[in-house]
Amino acid sequence: MKLTRRDILKTAAASSAIMALNGSLPMLQDAAAAEPDKWVKAVCRFCGTGCGVMIGVKGGKVVTVKGDPNNHNKGFLCLKGALMPPIVYAKERVTKPYIRKNGQLQAATWDEAMDLVVSKFKTALKEHGPTSIAYYGSGQALTEETYLASKIWKAGFSSNNVEGNPRLCMASAVGGYVTSFGKDEPSGSYEDIDAATCFFIIGSNMSECHPILFKRVAARKQADPNVKVIVVDPRKTNTARIADEHVSFKPGTDLAILNAMAYVIIQEELDNPRFYGKYVNFMTNDKKKVDFKAYQKFLKDYTPEKAEKISGVPAEQIRRIAKMFASASGTVSFWTMGLNQRIRGVWANNLVTNLHLLTGQIGKPGATNFSLTGQPNACGGVRDTGGLCHLLPAGRLIKKASHRAQLEKQWGLKPGTIAPKPGLHTIALWNAFSEAKIKAMFVLCTNPAHSLPNVNMYTEGMSRKDNFMVLSEPFMDAETVKYCDVLLPPAFWCEKRGVYGCSERRYSLLMKAVEPMGECKSDVDILLDFARRMGVDPKVIPFKTVDDIWDEWREVSSVTPYNFKGMTRARQEKESGIRWPCPTEDHPGTKIRYVRGEDPNIPKDYKNKYWYYGYPDGKAKLWMRPYAPAAEEPDADYPMVLTTGRVIDHWHTGTMTMKVPELKRSFPKAYVEVNEDDAKELGIKNGDNVELETRRDKMVFQAKVSDVCRPGLVFVPWYDANLMINKLTLNAFDKGSKQPEYKICAVRIKKA
C-alpha cells in the first residue's frame, strides 16, 4: 500500500494518541533553553573537519554547544556537532574502574585495577620481552595522550608496538603523501576552497562525512555558478547533489580512470611542463627514475576508451572531467576512505597527486591535493606525533638510524634505547593478540571489537584467557567492553584539556569545561599513573600536567619541518586554532606548504618558488601506478560488491551518536542500500529483509531500494553494534600502508 497525503491526514485525525506538548520537558531540554553561565572553547568531538565549538556550561554542567565563530567553521556546526551535549550525561558512561572476574566486569578501585594492569604488563615484559606488549590508540585521543603513550612505549619500554585506529583510515593517505612529497600531511588548507574553481571529489561522501567542508564547497559553487564540481563515486550520494559531473564506476577501477585523466590532460596539452620539468621526478612502480616520455608510454594503456572498458565510465565523460580538472584556474581535490581503505590505497593517493603535479594545480590558492581525515585528531594526534609502529614524532622513521639517534638525544635517552625494528601494524598486531603472542594490550579511546575488518576473527582472539586487554572507554555499551579484562573510566571530551589537530594541519586547544564524572580521570593522568607504576624512569616521563607534554612536543618538533615551537599554550588559549609549521610566537601559521613566501621552512631568498624539501633534490615524485583489481573481486558465487561507510547522523561505531535521542531515532539501525534494478531482478522491495553473505559471515538487513548504489553494488553503514557489517568485511590490506580494504569485498544477497 502506498499512502497518500489524504490517508495520512485520515490516520492522523483518527489517532487517539495525539500528544499535546505544552507539558514538562525532560531535564536536558530545560537545561538547553537556559542561558549558560559561561562558554568554553573546544573542538567538535566527531569528524576530521575539526570545527571549533563553544561549550555552554551552566551550574557545572554542559547544557548546549554552538559553533566557534573564530575557528575555520565560522560558527557553523553540522547536525551531529550541534547535538553533542546529551552524550556527556549518557546513562552508559563508565564512571569507575572494573575488573573482569568469572567472566563478569565487577567494580574495583583505581588501585586494584591499576595493580592488576601493571602486574600483567610486568609479567609479559619479564617473560616475553618488549615485543609482547602493545598500545592501541586512537585518532580521537588528544595529541598529548598519543605523544605520551608513544613515548612510554618507545622510550620507556623499548617497544615499538604502538598502533591505533588511524591505520584503518588514514595510513594510505600518509603513504601517498610520503611517497609523493617525502613528508606527510596536506600542503594546502580549507581556505583553498574559497579560491577554487573546480572541485574533484573522489572516494569521499563529504556531505555526510565532512558536512561543514561540504557546506563551504556548496557555498563556493553558489557564489559562482561557473565553479565545477566533479564527484567520482559508485554511489550517487548527497554529495553528488551539487555535482556537475557524477562519475559512477565499477568499484576498484578508479586507478584506471585517474591514469586515463592524465592521458587526456597530456593529449589535450593541458599539462604544465614548466612546473613538472622543474619540480617533479617521474618514477616507475619499482622506484626507477625515468623521463616524461616513459610516462607517456606508460599511459598508452589508459586511453579513455581502454579505461571505459575497465571502469564502465564513458570515455567522453573521462575526457570532460580531465579537461575540467586541468583547465580550471584552481582545482582542489578531496578524498577520504574511498581511496584509502583499499589494497591499492597508496597508489590511488599517488594517482590523484599525479594529476596535480602534471598540471601544476598545486601550491597556489585554490589548487591543492587534499586528503580529508576521518577522525578529529588522526592528523594532529597520531600522524604528527608518530603514534604508529613505524613512526617517531614529527615525521621521523624508526627504521632510520639518524632519526632514532636524533630523537634519543632530544629525549635524553641512552643511545640504542629505541628499538631499531618497527613494531607490528594494526592487522598484524591484532593477529598476534589473537594468537596470544601479544600478551598485554592497552587499548585507549577506540572500539576495535566493532571497527576491525573481518571482526569475528579478532573478537574470538580477544575472548582468549591467555592474553590481557585493558581498555580506557567512556561508554559501557561499546562492543570492546565485552572483551576487556580491565575497564578504566576516562574523562570525556569536555572534561579534560588538550589539543586536536584537524585535516588542515590546524591545532586547536580544547579547554576543560566541566569536572570529570564519578571517578573518571583524563587519559593523560591514567597513562602517567601507568608509567609511574611500571617503574618507567621519571627522567623519561617527567610530566606533571598535560601542558608539560605539549611543551615538550613543541620542543621536539622544532628541529623538524613540522615545527610547533610558536604554538604556545597562551596563544592556543586565545586563538581558535593555528596551522603548523609555526616556528615562532609571532608566526601566524602556514596556509600553504612547500611554497616560498608561505612556508617558513623555505628561506625568503630561496632560488625557486617551490621546494619539496621532503626529498633531497627538492622535487616531488610522480608515480606510474598501474590499475590492479581489488583483493576480492565479485565472481559467480559472490556476484556483487559490498561497500561500507557512514551516514551523517552517526559517527564511527555509534557509541556517542546513539546516545543522542534525535540521532538514534533518525537511523536506529543499519540497513542495506540496494540498486533498484538489482532489487527488481532479485524480487526485493523496499523494507524487505535481505540476507547478505560474504566468505566470512552472513547477516540480515532491511533493504533500502534506490538509485544511490550503482547496479551490482550494495552499501551498509557500519555504525550499528547490533548489525556489525565488519563481520562481513575483508581484512586484506595494502602492502605499503597496511590499511585494510573495507571498501570492496564480494557478496551475495537474497531476500531473507
Next chain:
Amino acid sequence: MITGKKHTLTGLQLLIYVSCSFGFYLFPGQVNSGGLNHLIPTDDAFDCYACHKVATPKIAQNWYESKHGVMLMKCFVCHGQPDGKGSIPWTVSPDPKAVCQKCHDPAMKRMEAKFGINPDCVKCHPFHQNSLHHDAYKKTQSKSQ
C-alpha cells in the same frame, strides 16, 4: 541520507505533524507552537521527510531544496522529535536562543546590533525556503532521493 521517493509507507506507523490547521504550518511565522500535535511515533517512523513529503509536500520540498536540505540539517535538529523525549524541545517554532544560535550566533549578534533584539528570526528568514538560487544542485541529484 533521505529514503527513496518510491519509499512505500507500508508498515510504517506514521509520524506526522497535525495542528489545528495545516495552514499555520505553511506560514510558520503566524502561529506559535502551543498545541502542536503529532501522531504517536514508533521506532520505525524515523524519517520525518518520508512522511512529510506526502503529508506536507510544500514544506518538505522547500526544506529539501533549501540550504538546510542540501546540508542535511534534518527536521529534528530544530524541531526536536515528536515524542518530546529528545534533547531539542519539540516545537513548530524553534527558540532561536536554544536552536538557531548553535550555528547562527554571529549573524544573530549582527542583527541584534543593527535592529535590536527580535526573538523571532523566522519572521524575516524563512528557513525552509532559503533555497540555493540557481539550478546548480538539481542536475545530478538521485532520482529516488
